Amino acid sequence: MSDPIADDWGEERLAPADRMAAEALIVDVDGYEGPLDLLLMLSRTQKVDLRRISVLELAEQYLAFVNRASALRIELAADYLVMAAWLAFLKSRLLLPPEPGAEGPSAEELAAHLAFQLERLQAMREAAARLMARDQLGRDFFARGLPEDVTRLRKIDYSATLLDLMRAYARIRTKDDFRPFVMDRNHVFTMEQALERMRGLIGYAGEWADLTSFLPDGWDVNPMRRRSSTAAHFAAILEMAKRGQVEVRQGETFAPIQIRRKEP
């Protein structure tokens, strides 16, 4: 609060004492927890029970405070100004006789509610103080300093009976019988597979060649695999012949089957 600022405020012509008082109030603004808190502080100057407080007088005090703050170019937070506007409205309602047929709550009701809010805030302040004044754990009374931890043992007991075991095995064995195909799949060459293969190979078969030469590697040793792949490839070339993609010939019964690409 140095001189330059005082110069700025010169025109206000505040007596130093007034200014000190005003500044004391302003400096405190930071300490207020909102307009309700400020109102509660202002109400203490009335030195009456909060239930008998004069809301009109309080409104005037508050408005005077806000005016002083704006004169001192203190920026008040918006909620202080909202409260000021509401109090100004309330003040006018309290001073003027009620309009006949006016809707909404009466000025007295609004004033009573404000008084209630102040009283409730005051009560909570006192309650908070009494709460904090209580003996507290870790300050006035203490818990066991050397607690013995409870060992928590979580045991999961899995149960299965011999019958469960038998059922499980029976289930597996039954499953085997119903899907031997799945079990033996690695010995089976399907016609679809053969057709796919032949489609790729036939491009190179311009001359007559034995069907057996087309069998895939590794499918000619194991008899079961040989039979499966031969049958699959035979079915495949029949299908291809039907489509006009290959020619098939056989010299005599049981002679080698020969194929070649059919020229378009």
Add this chain to the structure above:
Amino acid sequence: MTDRAEPIEKSLFEAPPMAEQERMAEAILFASAEPVTVAELAARMPHGCDPAEALAHLRRRYVGRGVNLVRVGDAWAMRTAADLGHLMRKETVEQRKLSRAAIETLAIVAYHQPVTRAEIEEIRGVAVSRGTIDQLMELDWIRLGRRRMTPGRPVTFVVTEHFLDHFGLESARDLPGVKELRAAGLLDNRPLPGAMQKPDEEDDETSAGQSELFED
């Protein structure tokens, strides 16, 4: 190891004598720094025990002693007698200084629970910062309660058992001056009359809040 000569377990289905049950409750409570519920005691003591009666005996036994048996909500704990706190300076835990906002918010939650953030703000006349709520939650003094069944379904806050333990309260009913405050209507969530009131929310919130207050 022990000075007792008698065996504890008598039979599989007969509960141990009450003196023995009292010893058991004593051992369990001494071993725990946290309050122990009657249900937990029952689960840990042999079948057929009556933990509530054992606790009653135990409480009487520790009246006037250096440690006392105290009730904390639904649970029980052994705590040193408050008049001996000065001897325990060494054990004192440095407590974080709470802001005025935090202390007031805590009191409002305790006395008005379950309470929404909007209600706290209405009582204090100022916004409640996120940090204040967080701090109280971190201290495990308040926690989320049930959502209010009003538009927006706002969350509510209630105090915890840890709060009761910290302030040596048996229940929220034992908060200092709570009866007087309620009698004076100061715990009412009185709505703002008329114009200041939000259309229909306020009424529901109030009635719901009050019916739930100190429901336990």
Add this chain to the structure above:
Amino acid sequence: MTDRAEPIEKSLFEAPPMAEQERMAEAILFASAEPVTVAELAARMPHGCDPAEALAHLRRRYVGRGVNLVRVGDAWAMRTAADLGHLMRKETVEQRKLSRAAIETLAIVAYHQPVTRAEIEEIRGVAVSRGTIDQLMELDWIRLGRRRMTPGRPVTFVVTEHFLDHFGLESARDLPGVKELRAAGLLDNRPLPGAMQKPDEEDDETSAGQSELFED
């Protein structure tokens, strides 16, 4: 806060009565995180106190109780009575059925041991998860057998003694055979080529396993 009516401090130089000293020692021992020596007690109790005597009183008071005052080296501490140590353990037993994958895997190990994982998978027709094997090993129902003398030297699994105990079998040979399974109505009555066979009649895929079957 306390149930005591009498004030503690009598005068600046007069030691509190012994009952009071006992309370003090009790509270200090209770709240301390470590055993407390007589010297420490003396330092924390009011001038003129006799902590050794207070401890002697306190020790007698706790004889036969749920907690006892015990000496730990040079220091003193409150400890749970040794005979109540079992109360400090909380055991929860959960009954759970073995999963279908686990019981099937177990059955295959039991009927085909020693069996490799690849064989189990072939018989079940689906992959066997690591967890299933681990679970059965943890239950101590299966264990690792000898490595198979085939390329890759795969490990085999066999059932354990504990498995036999649990299922009331003297040996794995006592497992009910296919005929008995059928007699028990667990298998269809129509002839099932695979299932009808005795182990050693099965095809070459399993013959390696079968020759070793029930070897021990």
